Amino acid sequence: MTNSFVLRADERGYNKILSTGATxxxxxxxxxxxxxxxxxxxxxxxxxxxxxxGRIRVFGDEAFHHPGCSYNMHPHHxxxxxxxxxxxxxTHINTLGxxxxxxxxxxxxxxxxxxxLHEELNRHVEPMRAIYLWLLPDHLLLPPSYTxxxxxxxxxxxxxxxxxxxxxxxxxxAQDARVSRLVSDVPRSFRYRPRSTGHGIYAFVxxxxxxxxxxxxxxxxxxxxxxxDEIICETGRGDTDVLxxxxxx
Amino acid sequence: MTDDALKRLMCLGCGFSYDEALGLPEHGLPPGTRWRxxxxxxxxxDCGTPKSRFEMVExxxxxxxxxxxxxx
Ligand SMILES: [Zn+2]
Numbered sequence: 001m002t003n004s005f006v007l008r009a010d011e012r013g014y015n016k017i018l019s020t021g022a023t024x025x026x027x028x029x030x031x032x033x034x035x036x037x038x039x040x041x042x043x044x045x046x047x048x049x050x051x052x053x054g055r056i057r058v059f060g061d062e063a064f065h066h067p068g069c070s071y072n073m074h075p076h077h078x079x080x081x082x083x084x085x086x087x088x089x090x091t092h093i094n095t096l097g098x099x100x101x102x103x104x105x106x107x108x109x110x111x112x113x114x115x116x117l118h119e120e121l122n123r124h125v126e127p128m129r130a131i132y133l134w135l136l137p138d139h140l141l142l143p144p145s146y147t148x149x150x151x152x153x154x155x156x157x158x159x160x161x162x163x164x165x166x167x168x169x170x171x172x173x174a175q176d177a178r179v180s181r182l183v184s185d186v187p188r189s190f191r192y193r194p195r196s197t198g199h200g201i202y203a204f205v206x207x208x209x210x211x212x213x214x215x216x217x218x219x220x221x222x223x224x225x226x227x228x229d230e231i232i233c234e235t236g237r238g239d240t241d242v243l244x245x246x247x248x249x
Numbered sequence: 250m251t252d253d254a255l256k257r258l259m260c261l262g263c264g265f266s267y268d269e270a271l272g273l274p275e276h277g278l279p280p281g282t283r284w285r286x287x288x289x290x291x292x293x294x295d296c297g298t299p300k301s302r303f304e305m306v307e308x309x310x311x312x313x314x315x316x317x318x319x320x321x
Binding site: 042043044047051057074075076077078079112113114134136137138139140141142143 | 257259260261262263264265266295296302304306308309310311314315316
């Protein structure tokens with residue numbers, strides 16, 4: 001039996017997190033910087049939506065405004081935290097020794113495992129926009145790890161490219177989950193076959209329009225489908241950019 | 250598994266894990282402290298997330314874990 005839900009862009013949780021006042025120690029860049037976060041699932045003070053999907057717990061569509069805007073260095077355990085930079089430049093610093101600036105197409109997977117800290121920073125005037133994805137791990141307190149990758153939109157045009165997962169060229173993670181991206185410039189039909197009917201797919205439209213499992217999705221709309229052998233996605237006219245997260249349910 | 254089996258919970262704000270079997274002796278919770286016996290106003294020691302935003306998980310430990318606390 002196939003199940004699904006559609007989440008419209010404006011149905012997501014929304015937070016504007018200031019670098020002043022109560023959140024000044026959490027968000028850097030005082031006084032002008034602020035972060036905007038649209039949450040697909042319950043996170044922080046947003047608790048009116050869905051708790052997650054499969055092993056996904058956080059799916060944040062975030063923007064860091066003004067130079068110096070950051071989540072200050074803070075600790076994590078267990079979660080596999082992934083970031084996909086869409087616009088601008090993200091400086092990522094972690095306690096595994098990682099210190100690098102990521103641009104559009106770059107992404108990372110930071111598995112906090114038995115403990116790690118990170119900071120996320122925009123040093124520039126141009127806003128930094130990224131998708132933040134948190135997944136439960138398949139084991140608690142794993143050795144922490146950090147891996148960076150790059151999605152080449154030109155090379156991957158009009159096909160679904162695996163970014164995170166257990167195929168060659170993708171970043172492996174300690175969870176039965178995969179992340180793929182599709183950039184398309186022509187209307188076309190794509191077939192996504194999950195590993196089994198026990199896996200669900202969360203499809204998030206970064207840009208453009210996508211017809212997926214009977215629903216028409218616009219920019220920042222998303223859908224989740226589970227219990228299906230496959231889902232058929234039709235991209236619209238013009239540029240379409242979609243992130244797929246497949247997860248065991 | 251019975252309802253009375255010792256449970257593990259994860260903070261949804263940062264991923265900090267609480268194991269009833271281990272407690273958090275350094276935070277005044279002896280081994281065996283049940284989640285239900287921890288005050289409702291307790292917060293995650295790492296990130297301040299309220300107790301209500303922890304999720305019970307049935308995720309096994311990685312090999313060699315939980316290392317440090319098993320000795321205590
Ligand atoms: Zn926490």
